[in-house]
Amino acid sequence: MQDAEKLIYLDNGATSFPKPPAVEAAMSHFLLKVGGSPGRSGHRLSQEAARVVFECREALARLFGATDSRRIVFTLNATQALNTAIYGILKPGDRVITTAVEHNSTMRPLRDLEHRGVISLEVLPCDRAGRLDLGRLEAALRTRPRLLAAVHASNVSGAIVPLRAVGAMTRAAGTLLLVDAAQSAGALPIDVEADGIDLLAFTGHKALFGPQGTGGLWARPGVEPEPLFRGGTGSNSEREEQPDFWPDRLESGTQNAVGIAGLLAGVSFIEEKGLSVIRAHEIALTKRLIDGLQHVAGITLYGPEAAAERSPIVSVSFAGLVPSEAGFLLEEGFGVLTRVGLHCAPAAHRTLGTYPQGTVRFAPGFFTSDAEIDAALEGCRYLAAKKTGGR
Amino acid sequence: MSGEPGAFAIATFHSTHMVLKAEKLLKEAGVVGVRLVPVPSQVSSDCGVTVRFAAAEAARAAAVLRPLEDDLQGIFVEAVGVWNPFP
Numbered sequence: 141m142q143d144a145e146k147l148i149y150l151d152n153g154a155t156s157f158p159k160p161p162a163v164e165a166a167m168s169h170f171l172l173k174v175g176g177s178p179g180r181s182g183h184r185l186s187q188e189a190a191r192v193v194f195e196c197r198e199a200l201a202r203l204f205g206a207t208d209s210r211r212i213v214f215t216l217n218a219t220q221a222l223n224t225a226i227y228g229i230l231k232p233g234d235r236v237i238t239t240a241v242e243h244n245s246t247m248r249p250l251r252d253l254e255h256r257g258v259i260s261l262e263v264l265p266c267d268r269a270g271r272l273d274l275g276r277l278e279a280a281l282r283t284r285p286r287l288l289a290a291v292h293a294s295n296v297s298g299a300i301v302p303l304r305a306v307g308a309m310t311r312a313a314g315t316l317l318l319v320d321a322a323q324s325a326g327a328l329p330i331d332v333e334a335d336g337i338d339l340l341a342f343t344g345h346k347a348l349f350g351p352q353g354t355g356g357l358w359a360r361p362g363v364e365p366e367p368l369f370r371g372g373t374g375s376n377s378e379r380e381e382q383p384d385f386w387p388d389r390l391e392s393g394t395q396n397a398v399g400i401a402g403l404l405a406g407v408s409f410i411e412e413k414g415l416s417v418i419r420a421h422e423i424a425l426t427k428r429l430i431d432g433l434q435h436v437a438g439i440t441l442y443g444p445e446a447a448a449e450r451s452p453i454v455s456v457s458f459a460g461l462v463p464s465e466a467g468f469l470l471e472e473g474f475g476v477l478t479r480v481g482l483h484c485a486p487a488a489h490r491t492l493g494t495y496p497q498g499t500v501r502f503a504p505g506f507f508t509s510d511a512e513i514d515a516a517l518e519g520c521r522y523l524a525a526k527k528t529g530g531r
Numbered sequence: 532m533s534g535e536p537g538a539f540a541i542a543t544f545h546s547t548h549m550v551l552k553a554e555k556l557l558k559e560a561g562v563v564g565v566r567l568v569p570v571p572s573q574v575s576s577d578c579g580v581t582v583r584f585a586a587a588e589a590a591r592a593a594a595v596l597r598p599l600e601d602d603l604q605g606i607f608v609e610a611v612g613v614w615n616p617f618p
Contacts, residue, residue, distance in 0.1 A: 179547035182569025182580045190580070194551040210548055374579050375546050385602070388546050 148476045148512045153295055153323060153453050153483075153503030155345045155352060159406065163349055166405035170398045178397045179374040189397045196404035197387070203407060203415075204340060204358060205331035212358045213390040214400060218322035219245040220368075221341035221357035224390060225318050226250060226289070228365025229339070234259045234286040237277075237315075239301075240266045241294045241488040246320050250289065266491045269444045270297030274305065281313035288317050292324040296488040296499065297443035298426070298450030300328065307336020316363065322346060323451045326410055327422065338363050344399070347505075349406030354399040357390070365390065418506050422452040425504040425513055429454045432517035438524035442492045442499060455492070455499035456520070460527040463500045470500070474519035478502055539564070540589040540617060541581045542596055543574060543604040553596055553603075554582045560595045562588045574607055574614050589617050 149157050170192065176185030178193045193214070201209035215221045226249040230236065236259050238250055254261040262285070264276050272290065281288070288310050293300050303319065310317040318339040321330060325340075326347030332340055337360070344354025359365060370382040371392030383389055410418065427447035433439050438459040444450050458466045467480035481498040482489050489495040504513060544550050550567065557565045564585035570577050584592050586608050593606055607614035 179579060182567070187567045187580060190547050191551060194548060197548070210546075373546075375577060377577050377579075383545065385545055387548055 146475050148474070148508075148516055150502045150504055150508065150512075150516055151477050151479050152346065152505030152508075153451075153501060154479050156347060156349055156505050158507055159349050159351070159402070160409040162405040162409060163351065163402045167351065167398050167402040170401035174397075174401070176397075178395050180372075180394070192401045192404060193395055193397055196400045196407065199404055199407040199411065200356065200358075203326070203330070203410065205333050206358055207333070208361065210386040211361065212356050213387045214395055215355045215357060216353055216396070217345070217355040218320060218341050218343035219355075221343075221355055222246050222289075222318075222320060223249050224357050224365050224368050225339045225341055225359070226253070227368060228390075229316065229318075229363065230259050230287065232258050235262070235283065236260070236287045236289065237262045237264055237280045237285050238289040239264050239272050239291065240491045241270045241272075241296065241299065242289065242291050242485065243295055243320060243322065243488075244484045244486070245322070246289050246291065246318075247485075247487055263487070266299070268492060269442070270294045270299035270488060270491055271444065272299075272301050272306070274302075274309075277306065278309060281309055281315055284313055285315050288315050289320070290317070291320040291322070292330070293321075293328060293451035293453075294443075294485070294488055295323050295453065296455055296483050296485050296494075296501065297492060298323075298453035298455075299444050300324070300449060300451060303330070303335040303337065307334075310338075311336045323453070326407070326415070327419065327451055329415060329419075332358060332360070339365075344403040344406065348403060349409055350403030351399045353396050354403040367392065369393065413506075421506060422504065423447045425508050425510070426450060426452045426454060428510060428513045429502055429504065429517070432513070433520060436521055436524050438527050439520060442494065452504050454502045455494070456502070457494060457497070457499050458520075458523055458527060461523060463498050466500045466523060469523055470516070470519050473522070474515060476516045476519050538586055538609070539583050540586045540592065540606060540608045541568070541571070541574070541583045541614065542592060542606045543570060543581045544599070544602050545604065546602075547579050549599060549602045550580055550582050553599055556595050556599070557582060557584060557592060560591070562592050562595060564588070571607075571614055573612075575604075593617070 176189040178189035197209040316338040321342040325342035340358040344350030345352040373388035463480035470476040606617040
């Protein structure tokens with residue numbers, strides 16, 4: 141077992157690690173000095189907690205190009221945001237289209253509604269690199285479905301959906317566009333207005349650098365999901381009905397204010413560094429991985445060839461080595477931490493041709509160094525040579 | 532600011548979010564005496580907060596808060612034990 145310092149963390153697709161130091165500092169400060177319940181009591185600690193939540197909403201609105209930060213509601217994660225959007229918007233008889241690389245956080249709610257006869261669902265094919273076929277999308281939109289649910293960046297191949305083009309198409313068709321930005325929020329530019337997005341689901345603990353237990357949903361004015369939960373909001377307390385105004389409408393119960401304090405520090409870190417600077421570094425790391433792996437005998441790469449056409453994710457398989465074993469050997473021999481298997485996205489693996497074994501997924505992050513990538517590459521080459529050499 | 536009755540006005544909103552938005556706008560505009568306080572029970576039975584400022588600033592505050600008027604429940608000026616709608 142290696143020291144924590146010597147571990148090479150390439151699992152930022154699951155959750156980013158480490159976080160910027162300001163995230164821990166903000167959460168400690170909240171727990172030690174703030175600690176009140178946001179938007180509930182009138183005293184100063186409650187007010188300060190509410191300010192933290194407010195400022196985080198404002199920072200996220202700036203990041204996503206949203207004009208009214210009230211339309212961002214906090215959730216535990218992208219899954220809760222996607223469930224709120226899907227169950228809150230879809231009505232009996234709605235027709236929905238989605239893509240063949242969706243995560244189960246989108247696919248399972250949609251399949252549930254389909255199997256219960258509430259909606260009809262069409263799954264659009266993607267190519268072997270996980271890219272959406274825009275021609276097929278255009279054809280599907282001619283029937284004017286109610287909703288397109290699409291993942292912005294695949295958590296398996298890293299393939300990026302060209303949001304601006306897709307958003308123009310859905311807008312022209314009068315179809316609502318729900319974007320799963322679990323991998324992309326904070327990593328790729330997102331502009332809800334220019335990209336024509338109607339519902340944006342994101343998580344806080346990946347590229348936004350926040351802690352686990354944070355995430356959110358933005359919805360365009362006029363797109364009004366029914367709440368999944370109803371309860372106390374600290375507002376309209378004389379009424380026994382849920383308020384219809386945002387964000388209270390979709391934020392019942394005490395918020396994860398300590399987590400949101402950390403998320404605010406994470407988003408502020410992105411604003412300070414500049415998303416384009418972070419993106420450039422992550423493209424360089426991804427390119428280094430791709431370049432180092434693509435001509436190695438015994439290693440198969442999946443996803444788009446160009447690093448700039450993916451989120452920072454590289455999925456591979458090793459000839460003669462199942463992903464679980466490869467991942468285990470990479471950790472034991474080289475301290476390289478990856479994620480192996482199906483990544484909660486069986487549809488994506490069917491598309492790539494890697495179902496049911498899955499892949500080994502390398503996901504560098506902003507704090508990954510070139511030296512760490514090189515060490516991971518050395519491990520991969522060692523495993524590939526050992527296998528192709530016939531152990 | 533002195534704390535004697537009649538010295539303050541408040542602007543009330545349904546949500547904490549809008550109160551904080553109003554606080555930000557009022558502070559940026561340099562309105563005197565801006566502070567969050569519990570909503571006076573005479574005005575609302577809500578458990579939330581409201582934004583308070585100097586009563587002498589009520590007209591200027593109303594102008595600053597015009598962009599939020601769709602969500603503004605009201606501006607109230609304190610008299611002895613009561614809050615009168617402003618204007």
